[in-house]
Amino acid sequence: MSHTHVHESHDQLKDALDTLKQTGVRITPQRHAILEFLVQSMTHPTADDIYKALEGKFPNMSVATVYNNLRVFREVGLVKELTYGDTSSRFDFVTTEHYHVICESCGKIVDFHYPGLDEVEQLAAHVTGFKISHHRMEVYGTCQNCSHKDLH
Amino acid sequence: MSHTHVHESHDQLKDALDTLKQTGVRITPQRHAILEFLVQSMTHPTADDIYKALEGKFPNMSVATVYNNLRVFREVGLVKELTYGDTSSRFDFVTTEHYHVICESCGKIVDFHYPGLDEVEQLAAHVTGFKISHHRMEVYGTCQNCSHKDLH
DNA sequence: TACACTGTTTATAAAGATTATAAAGTAATA
DNA sequence: TATTACTTTATAATCTTTATAAACAGTGTA
Numbered sequence: 256m257s258h259t260h261v262h263e264s265h266d267q268l269k270d271a272l273d274t275l276k277q278t279g280v281r282i283t284p285q286r287h288a289i290l291e292f293l294v295q296s297m298t299h300p301t302a303d304d305i306y307k308a309l310e311g312k313f314p315n316m317s318v319a320t321v322y323n324n325l326r327v328f329r330e331v332g333l334v335k336e337l338t339y340g341d342t343s344s345r346f347d348f349v350t351t352e353h354y355h356v357i358c359e360s361c362g363k364i365v366d367f368h369y370p371g372l373d374e375v376e377q378l379a380a381h382v383t384g385f386k387i388s389h390h391r392m393e394v395y396g397t398c399q400n401c402s403h404k405d406l407h
Numbered sequence: 408m409s410h411t412h413v414h415e416s417h418d419q420l421k422d423a424l425d426t427l428k429q430t431g432v433r434i435t436p437q438r439h440a441i442l443e444f445l446v447q448s449m450t451h452p453t454a455d456d457i458y459k460a461l462e463g464k465f466p467n468m469s470v471a472t473v474y475n476n477l478r479v480f481r482e483v484g485l486v487k488e489l490t491y492g493d494t495s496s497r498f499d500f501v502t503t504e505h506y507h508v509i510c511e512s513c514g515k516i517v518d519f520h521y522p523g524l525d526e527v528e529q530l531a532a533h534v535t536g537f538k539i540s541h542h543r544m545e546v547y548g549t550c551q552n553c554s555h556k557d558l559h
Numbered sequence: 560t561a562c563a564c565t566g567t568t569t570a571t572a573a574a575g576a577t578t579a580t581a582a583a584g585t586a587a588t589a
Numbered sequence: 590t591a592t593t594a595c596t597t598t599a600t601a602a603t604c605t606t607t608a609t610a611a612a613c614a615g616t617g618t619a
Contacts, residue, residue, distance in 0.1 A: 322577065339490065375544070375546065392543065396532070396537040454605085468569080474607075
């Protein structure tokens with residue numbers, strides 16, 4: 256990881272903590288650790304991933320604490336919850352807008368950017384009469400690793 | 408409901424049963440009833456909705472039967488499973504390709520059509536190296552009913 | 560018809576993720 | 590310090606979905 260990236264995630268954590276302060280949410284050691292893990296995580300972890308990752312630092316932490324704080328973070332807009340159906344939710348630290356490509360074989364999630372799909376929202380609003388707030392989109396397929404495996 | 412629509416859903420059910428025959432899936436009374444309910448349903452029901460709706464006709468039917476057969480239908484491509492996170496899956500009889508607009512207030516789901524987003528898939532493939540198979544997208548907002556309620 | 564084979568349903572238990580509850584702990588404030 | 594509100598912990602409960610095993614039904618064959 257380059258120095259730039261280190262600084263980026265440091266700043267992101269700092270910004271996130273500032274957001275908490277401004278919103279009047281207490282910064283507990285657990286919250287700090289969960290946020291820190293989310294910021295530096297590239298893997299879109301589940302609540303259980305986070306729980307397990309922080310087991311060393313907080314041997315007594317409850318799963319409920321993880322869930323509670325992820326909900327708090329979501330409510331103040333720091334974290335996005337990704338719900339891919341059959342399996343457990345994944346949590347994504349909010350940086351810039353992006354979509355996800357999901358490997359149907361190994362579950363890997365990769366970010367990609369795409370210019371906004373505002374037109375879709377406009378059409379939907381027009382056809383259905385809804386007031387649109389946002390949309391979600393994911394793309395599914397097979398990652399390079401798994402594609403190669405299939406050849407053997 | 409107009410005569411045209413009645414005929415449409417009749418044909419859809421017939422087509423679906425034909426698909427089952429061709430695929431070698433037995434058409435049991437329960438399967439017939441579940442399919443029939445799905446075809447004429449405009450509400451994207453959950454497994455439990457279906458279970459409850461058929462309670463009268465099949466007092467002894469097991470929830471597992473509903474789940475099993477929804478899986479069978481999904482595997483032969485008759486039904487699409489919609490997973491919107493925190494709540495239970497919803498099941499959608501497959502007709503033509505369409506997307507969904509979901510009311511964040513009352514949960515109502517409305518279909519809308521939009522010309523394919525092939526370009527998104529192409530970009531994702533190019534950027535990530537994935538072999539793309541499909542995508543999903545939903546639009547969220549507030550339906551007219553709920554918008555009106557908010558004014559009072 | 561009788562028999563065996565296969566797929567299906569039922570009833571129930573089990574699994575897994577998430578939420579609810581109550582008690583104990585901690586920080587902020589008067 | 591005393592009070593109050595918020596947070597964490599531990600645990601139980603809930604809810605959806607899947608697994609399992611026994612009973613049942615349909616089909617084909619001798």
